[in-house]
Amino acid sequence: MIAQLVKENRSCRRFYENHTVALKILQDLVDLARLSASGANLQPLKYILACQPQINAEIFSCLAWAAYLKDWPGPDPGERPAAYIVILGDTAISKDFGCDHGIAAQSILLGAREKGLAGCTLGSINRKALREILNIEAHLQIMLVLAIGKPKEKVVIETVGPDGSIRYWRDAESVHHVPKRVLNDIIVGSYAS
Ligand SMILES: Cc1cc2nc3c(=O)[nH]c(=O)nc-3n(C[C@H](O)[C@H](O)[C@H](O)COP(=O)(O)O)c2cc1C
Numbered sequence: 376m377i378a379q380l381v382k383e384n385r386s387c388r389r390f391y392e393n394h395t396v397a398l399k400i401l402q403d404l405v406d407l408a409r410l411s412a413s414g415a416n417l418q419p420l421k422y423i424l425a426c427q428p429q430i431n432a433e434i435f436s437c438l439a440w441a442a443y444l445k446d447w448p449g450p451d452p453g454e455r456p457a458a459y460i461v462i463l464g465d466t467a468i469s470k471d472f473g474c475d476h477g478i479a480a481q482s483i484l485l486g487a488r489e490k491g492l493a494g495c496t497l498g499s500i501n502r503k504a505l506r507e508i509l510n511i512e513a514h515l516q517i518m519l520v521l522a523i524g525k526p527k528e529k530v531v532i533e534t535v536g537p538d539g540s541i542r543y544w545r546d547a548e549s550v551h552h553v554p555k556r557v558l559n560d561i562i563v564g565s566y567a568s
Pocket residue numbers: 384385386387388439440441442495496497498499500530543553
């Protein structure tokens with residue numbers, strides 16, 4: 376089951392925006408992050424949840440989508456995420472968040488996928504603007520934004536070809552293709568008896 380879930384957990388950038396995502400669902404997803412691994416068990420991550428159209432629109436204005444799709448400025452109105460989870464690092468707890476936010480993001484996105492939702496991790500954020508919009512206190516560092524909603528796009532995994540390109544693309548039917556390196560190229564050492 377986990378293998379299937381991981382395969383299906385593709386970054387999604389177009390959603391049925393009118394399919395609302397309840398605050399309780401976002402809380403349940405953050406609960407998965409809460410139970411995930413944390414370096415030295417410091418648990419320095421904090422979260423802001425949003426599933427309200429006005430604030431969603433303001434968060435959206437701070438995000439950059441799909442840098443490789445040069446002709447696509449991001450999801451149109453009606454296809455934008457219905458919810459966001461902002462992952463923050465509390466510098467009062469730790470100055471270094473290691474990979475905690477990545478683990479938290481994956482837990483949340485897998486949980487969302489299991490619920491029939493999909494999401495996208497966004498690291499390309501206008502952090503200054505987002506901080507002002509959400510009144511984020513200075514000791515909280517903006518790590519990632521997770522966009523969440525009911526998926527409206529098909530995503531297909533491809534194998535990285537001989538040209539080595541890892542750039543995702545969209546075909547004429549608007550299907551999103553995401554190339555992944557083959558296993559043999561990423562396991563650079565194996566020791567077994
Ligand atoms: C740390 C991190 C930051 C990312 N930032 C962005 C972003 O700012 N905008 C975006 O559209 N996608 C972003 N992505 C999504 C990646 O583009 C996506 O994971 C990649 O294309 C592979 O697709 P997949 O998630 O379906 O495997 C980010 C992913 C990660 C893990």
